[in-house]
Amino acid sequence: MQKIKGLKCKECGNTTPAVAKHVCEFCFGPLEVDYNYDFIRSHINKEKIVARPHTLWRYWELLPVETTDVLSLCEGFTPFWKSRNLGKYLGLKNLYIKNDAVNPTFSFKDRVVSVALTRSRELGFNVVACASTGNLAGAVAAYGAVGQFKTFVFIPADLEAGKIVGAGIYKPIIVGVKGNYDAVNRLCAEVADLFKWAFVNVNIRPYYAEGSKTLGFEVAEQLGWRAPDHVVVPVASGSLLTKIYKGLSEFHQLGFIPELHTKLSAAQAQGCSPVVTAIKEKSDIIKPVVPNTIAKSIAIGNPADGYYAAETVKKTKGYGESATDDEIVQGIQLLAQKEGVFTETAGGTTIAVLKKLVESGKIAPDELVVAYITGNGFKTQECVQEKVSKPHVISANINEFRSLYESLTK
16 A cells, blocks of 8 residues: 555546646646555654654655655754744744755755655656746755756746856756746746656646645644644745645644644735735736746746635635835845844745734734745845945054944944
């Protein structure tokens, strides 16, 4: 008996074997992994999980691979702590930070890629590829190198320099496409169909997306096997938010957490907020937009899972909110200056939206709140380089320093 039964359409329920496929042949709805929960329930418990190494693979039974020979760089089980200063500043008694910016390639994408490339190898592929706004490119390049795949990464040609270097160091073939992420994604859909490679966010997407569940698993475990009251999640394609909720739901289904009452709130940049717009307008339609924001890592104008993210927010009685570019930069600064974490623009969006939700009374002071920080600020230095402290240059002379000190303390 295996833990993966196959793939199942989220719309019509049609099932298909667990192959490299992401779209239902009957209704063109998205496919997701169909698990054998009876098998899983008989093979996993809290004691087993706690005894395992501190990586996302401690939840192996709930991830879509059959092999135990996984492709891993020790991703996951990232730092989680009760806010030292930010909670007090915002008026929150129980604010927690989940910092995924310290994964091997410095973003949460290591989670999804570890799962996707393990499954790709299991399915017999030797070429892997992705469409990326930057973080995914770095992760696929790194894990592709370790797995000895031939690796292609497709990115917008104007991507931040730090993210290009972060992918290029692993020597993948990088294809810069003129246009935004949505243009890159359209091209990749055609390339995937023609070349039959393992595209992690195209034909491997049902498996790839499951890696994000571990951000739900870990927070519940790190909270002492309970669910938070409210979480704020940055939204790009929408998959991350929906899978965090799926992770919490699976833990509840297995009896690992006693209650599930978590509100999920979506954070987007004002210059690319189709999901938040749909939530606020109470619409079932995600209207595509042309992105115009510094938050390039979440700048997806036509999000693949936007509808499901909006539905999850509504189902859990959460909220959708957006932040301007200035507010995103302020969010980056606030997290750095209060919690010592330098995040990229997606994390800045999370903090900016968290602040707005508190100020508007949508998050109560006594709620247990988790802010998800998904990427490292060294990848997007351009957006804050004019707003950081600059050096005061002096000679190696005590009198010069004394003069400087006196001028600074007047």
